[in-house]
Amino acid sequence: MNHKKWVVALALIATALILTHLPVSEADAAASASDFQIEGSTLTKYRGSDERVTIPDTVEVVGESAFENNQKVQFVVVPKSVKRLDAYVFWGCNNLEEVVLGKGLTSVDEYAFSGCTGLKQITIPENVQSIDVQAFAGCTNLTDIYIPDTVTSIADDAFLNCDNVTIHADEGSVAEKFAQKLAEQKSQSPLVTAAPTATPAADGTSDSQATTEPAPTETPTPAPTPVPGNVLGSTFVVGNHAMVMMLPEEETVQQGYTEPVAGQETDGEPQDITAETEDGKIPEWKYYRNQSVGAVSIPEGTTEIGRFAFSRSSVQSITLPEGVTTIDYAAFYHCDDLSSVILPDTVTRVEAKAFTHTGWMDDFEENSMDDYLISGDILVAYKGDLPEVTIPDGVRVIADEVFRSHTELKKVHLPASVTNIGDSAFPEGIEIINE
Incomplete structure (x- = not known):
């Protein structure tokens, strides 16, 4: 792993550490406890009206739409107990300015921060493995995000219409390659007035950026009217294939993200x-x-x-x-x-x-006691942790990304029965041996 961090990333992390250690009085904690609807270890709904919210450290999953369209919340601390942010968690929280994410987080699901127009900077903690479809789409004021090299999967439209974002990433990481690809796509777009540029960080290292000058737009109105069909489609990447999803004419587009x-x-x-x-x-x-x-x-x-x-x-x-x-x-x-x-x-x-x-x-x-999930001679999932594996004989197809997050894997033995291997099925740099 490359441990060089950029100035912005360090500033964000330092801020996060300071904020997560701010004391919360027992009275405040008791007063706000009833605002959280919790089932088991899942926060299903936040019903409060506070501007600053600290999620209880008993929560492991922040459930779908838990804060959706909350117009009061401005600052949220997600503790290290939280392993997952489900879809639509902060969807449409227009006044959300800061989010401190704990190190227990492993994924950011689709549309999690879509439409958070107040969000400007965020650090994805190490341990997160995936950033899903339109996770930050429509965050039009997002300028800086640090993505660690633990992230192995980023949906190509994760930052749809985030025209001013700079992605800070470790050299050689999936995030760096994503930033470069995003910059190339934006430079070819007719809506982009200037190609994104890569600039050296303060410490002299190469800082991968996906920054563009925003396209000329009309003067915004306080309550813009959604215009059906004003977005032709959104690009996404499955493995190594860049594809475009065309949106139907009746689909409504708001704040730069689609649903x-x-x-x-x-x-x-x-x-x-x-x-x-x-x-x-x-x-x-x-x-x-x-x-x-x-x-x-x-x-x-x-x-x-x-x-x-x-x-x-x-x-x-x-x-x-x-x-x-x-x-x-x-x-x-x-x-x-x-x-x-x-x-x-x-x-x-x-x-x-x-x-x-x-x-x-x-x-x-x-x-399951087995490390492999196989159906119809298709290897759909793997949950082992060995540095060397042998794919079971008879497997015909290996699904996309089956082993991608298994960075401990160094060597794979393929049986002769394998005829199709999904894009990004394996992490980079492993040795593949055909039996």
Whole structure:
């Protein structure tokens, strides 16, 4: 690991350390305790109106939308007990200016800080491994963020419309490469008036930057009217492939970040359904956050399950027919009730986070005695910690990012049965041996 830090990063970290040690009186703690709705170790909702909030150190997960649209909060301390920030945690908290993240954090989920227009600087602590889709999208005043080399996965649209952000990263890290790629993309955009430049840090090291001059805009109004279709699409990276998701015309765009409308927050008693397809594909976002789906049958002739197609829905079981070849990025992400999956042997690609936080995956991680999760001859997940592994014989496909966060891994033995390996399936620099 490169331990050189830049001046801004050091300043942010120093501020975080000071702030996390500020004393809180017992009276203040008691007075604010009732503001936190906590179930088990998950903070499900903050109901207070304080400007400065310290999350209790009994919390391990800050749940989905816990602070969403809170217009009072300006400063938040996330203690080291917190391991995960779920989606939409601080969505639309326009007056949030400072967040101190504890070192226990392992991921920042999609849309976690979307629309936090008051946020200017933030340090991602070491131990975080992923920054997900549009996590900081629409943070239009974000100028500096430090991302450590423990982060191995950054969604390409994590900083959508953060036109003034500088990404501070360790040399050779995923974050540095992400910053360089983001700078190249912005330099080619017709909306960018000047190409981003890399400037040396105060200590003489190379500081990877993703800074651009903001595009000329009209004078903002206090309450801008959302304009459907004013964003053509958002770019994302799956492995080594840069792709563009085109947004439907009816989709509403606000504050520089996007949120799909179709199927969103659909409630009702879960019903068994046959999924709708378009040209042999379950469309992207089709059943996203839909809470009225139970058992789902995929029609014959379907070849692809689109990006986020069932993400955060109530789907309980899924029947995938022969002929399905691709399960796109986060297709079943956070389908908590999806307890089992059988993949047909026609599948040749399972993209990153396709089954992350499903009941199926969670059960494997918590209860399985095996280090490998395999279905339909596809290696979907791995939870071991050895420096050298041998992929089980018979495995045909290795899904995207299966081993990517396992930096302890140095050598992998592949059986002859492997025909497809997902992009970024392994961390960089490991030795791969074909048996």
